[in-house]
Amino acid sequence: MSLQSLYEQKRMTPADAVSLIHNGDAIVVPTGVGEPPALLQALSERRHELRNVAVSQILPLRKFAYLDAETRANIRHDAYFFGGATRPGGQSGWVDFVPAYFSELPMLIDRGLTPADVVVSMASPMDEHGYFALSLAPDYTMAAVRKARVILLEVNPNVPFANGDCHVHISQVAGLVESNEELFEVGLPAIGPVQEAIGKYVADLIDDGSTLQIGYGGIPDAVVMQLQHKRDLGIHTEMIGDGILSLIDSGAVTNRKKTFMPGKMVATFALGSRKLYRFLNRNPMLEMHPVDFTNDPYVAARNDKLCAINATLQIDLLGQCGSESLGHTPYSGTGGQVDFVRAANRSNGGKAFIVLPSTAKNDTVSRIAPVLSPGTHVTTSKNDINYVVTEYGVAQLRGKTAKQRAEALIGIAHPDFRAELRESAKRMNLL
Structure with missing residues (x-):
């Protein structure tokens, strides 16, 4: 049978396609x-017909009707990572989540620890x-395949045919x-003076x-x-977005000096504009x-001078x-924060940067805290932390003692909170 005949044989309506899903199935969706x-x-x-079906995904972008507390017994969402569509359910308790490093999700699927029917x-x-080509997000999806x-x-003609695995x-x-609607686009986030100051330090x-x-x-x-204005930068990342595309357009990214896969950019999912998606094509x-x-x-560490830039919500005086x-x-x-740190x-x-504004809630809360808020999920550990950057400066913590770390972090906290942090550090015998 020819490839085109096989294609026609397998072409069907969306309703017929999802009729192949059974009760109890675990469905994997790309990032x-x-x-x-x-x-x-x-x-x-079809959700009212099904029972005990689970959908797992990183960063859902659309709130589909199956994301409904009332039909959770029919189809539930087990998040690999919360996005805007699933965060309310996660915070209310009717969307569950799988704690895991992004890099290890394929292994969990391969070993049957996380199901993929x-x-x-x-x-x-x-x-x-x-x-x-599943070029928009091969991520953990290739393991699920x-x-x-x-x-x-x-199948959509707007999806690029990218190189790689x-x-x-x-x-x-x-x-x-088959569909032909335009792909979901995500613009660049708003950048204010705090973000600019942090960006300059990094x-x-x-x-x-x-x-x-x-x-x-x-x-x-x-x-x-x-x-x-930099020269001969390379890219080895999890997400490729329009920010990276702007570095390519400016000539800053050439990939010539990479020590692993020189001349090649590497990523596992794309999130940006139509221009970005066209850039991926062949x-x-x-x-x-x-x-x-x-x-x-x-x-990733086979790249010399690998610089990882990731954000956090809160950091304590140990890092x-x-x-x-x-x-x-x-x-x-x-996600992939710890992987790249x-x-x-x-x-x-290499240099691993954790970036955060010094405050939250209109400068009423310090994001640098004596201890993390009760119940906080620790992401990057005190043993992995390297550079921490706020709009007030840079603290390099790797190799430093607990007391040196506390002093450095207080030095980049918002000035309004430094005295309070210092007193807390003294009570904790950190100063």
Whole structure:
């Protein structure tokens, strides 16, 4: 049978495709833009017929109807990471979550510790060899493809066909649906004076020829905006967004000085504009790979001068970072922060930056605290922390004693809170 005949045989409506999902199935959905809207809408419409179906994903972008506390016994969401669509459910308790490092999700799936019966994903059109590209987010999805009983693809001509380990053959696919709507776009976050100040401190510490991992958010993008005069930067990251694209357009990124995969950018998911998605299409400079490759600290650390830039919500005087919860209340997830902090620490000449504004709630709360708020989920540990940056300066903590750390962190706290922090540190015998 020809490839095109096989394609036609497997082409179906979204309703017919999701009829292949059974009670008790665990459905894996790619990160962000990789989520297939037609298939997830059809799944939502069928939710009252199903029982005990679980959907797992990092960073959902749309609030589909299955995200409903009333039908949780039919279809529930078990988050790998909370986004805007799932955060309210997570904070109310009817959306559960899986604590895990981003880099280890494929291993958890491979070993059957996290189930994967069905994969639903956006995909590029099929090439002449019968392959589709899951280029928007191969992340943990490629591991789920290996384990799943059913693979359902939403084929869209706007999905790029990227290079790398992100391809699925028509013979592996149980059902195909076609769509042509524009891909979900995410703009750059707003950048204010606090973000600019933090960005300048970080940018001043990044040398020409460094390789970058840049997280999502206003402060990492503020760093990017101040790197456009640098030379021969490289990219080895989990997320590629429009900030990185601006560095390519400015000529700052060439990838020539990378010591691992020189000449190549590496990422595991894309989140940005149409321009970014077009950039991914058959671009020889870029490869999209699963997250157990991009985020493996041993792999990423093969890049000399790896600089990792990630944000946190709160940090205590020992350097413990609470980056994923507000006290005991979940907010996001572990993601790849620790993966890249550890990679940068292992890298020859690497630097791991944790960035945060000094205050929250209109300057009424210090984000640098004597201890983390009760119940806070610790993300980056005191043993992994390297550079901490606020709008008031830089504290380098790696190798420092507890007392030296407390002194350095108080020095970059908001001036209104330094005396209070100092008194707390004295009571804790840290000063």
